[in-house]
Amino acid sequence: MKKLIYSKFGGPEVLQIAEVPIPAIQETSVLIKVKAVSINPLDWKIRNGEMKLMSGSKFPKGIGIDFSGIVEETGTAVTQYKKGDEVFGILDVFKGEALSEYVIAKEKDIVIKPQNVSFEQAAAMAVVGSAALQIFNTLVDLKKGTEVLINGASGGIGMFATQIAKRKGAIVTAVVGDSGIQAVKDWGADFVINYNKEDVLKGNKPYDVVIDLSGKIPFSKAKQIMKHSSAYVHTAPGPKEIISSFFINLFSHKKYKLLMLKPSPGYLAELRGYAEQGIGIVVSKIYPFHSFKKAYTEVPHGKFIGKAVITMDDLKNK
Known part of the structure; x- marks a missing residue:
């Protein structure tokens, strides 16, 4: 073969x-x-x-x-x-x-x-869907009305994160470029920010959860748009992020969460269910x-x- x-x-x-x-x-x-x-x-x-x-x-x-x-x-x-x-x-x-x-x-x-x-x-x-599920099942506390910002929402993880967060009752703000606007609207995003026209860091709206999927908003910048008790999710951490997150989480109410993908049979079964329900x-x-x-x-x-x-x-x- x-x-x-x-x-x-x-x-x-x-x-x-x-x-x-x-x-x-x-x-x-x-x-x-x-x-x-x-x-x-x-x-x-x-x-x-x-x-x-x-x-x-x-x-x-x-x-x-x-x-x-x-x-x-x-x-x-x-x-x-x-x-x-x-x-x-x-x-x-x-x-x-x-x-x-x-x-x-x-x-x-x-x-x-x-x-x-x-x-x-x-x-x-499997990979991107499991990543989205792991974020919401193990890293952040998602409830009805939770304000979630997803930076880079039109990519693979963003596709599932946007739709799953909406199904869990969150209020989702998706940050995308011109080509991603229609997609995230189709996936149910409540608010859409076009990064070519607007700087999300200059907005006045604070978030409970900030998920950076593009690597363009580090925690040092994201914390200015995070609520007092909130969580930031880094989806591609290296040694530097692992070390810095440890010390940040010791002293800050704004938590620095790292996604270290750990697939599970439960995630696959859950994704199958979402697919059968018509998730995009x-x-x-x-x-x-x-x-x-x-x-x-x-x-x-x-x-x-x-x-x-x-x-x-x-x-x-x-």
Whole structure:
């Protein structure tokens, strides 16, 4: 089978297609024929070597974390799935390897794909949807009427965070560029700020929660628009943020929360429920497998609404 790998840290140029054996199934695992794989910032942060402490430096490495596909075979101890089931799920965040014709997953790492979403939409759900759920389930106290500011709301996490926060009764202000305005309105944002025309930091409205998804509003600036007792969420923390947040949280009522993604079966089941209820899942760019270098060159620098994914359909004729 074909699998995307790299044998040293670097940019998109280190990626290559390898011919490898189909992975052997274990009694507790599921073999899945992959249909689509989501593109996430973690992909290139790990590939660039930015996260060696978590990912290690052993090569070759695969790439891709969340995916959708069709069950090909199940281990003897598997009870929840059978051949032909359409599923979506998430692999080890720091090992990935989803960009492959086949992947092996545990039962807990997949759920049945809702019939009302495409394979491309299903592949786009697990990482960003789990991140949004983790923010609201473990980092901030979200109640009816909670004032939430989401900076960079038109991207992947923002897509789910905006809609889930609204479903939980929050009052959502979405900060986006020109191209994201209609999307966040469709997702239910109560207020929309176009950062090209207005500086949210100069507004008079204070927030209970500030979620910075774009990396453009650090805590040092965000605290001026935060209420006395409030929370700031950083979604891509490094060592510097981990250290500074520890000391800030010791002395300040304005808390500095860090998102360290920890997927769970509960999140996948919850996302499936949201999808069945019709939550909006926008996939604005779809790349065929053999255009992987183009995908990983364009996506880090593009301002896509929602998500971009890679499909495996072009392998049928290869």
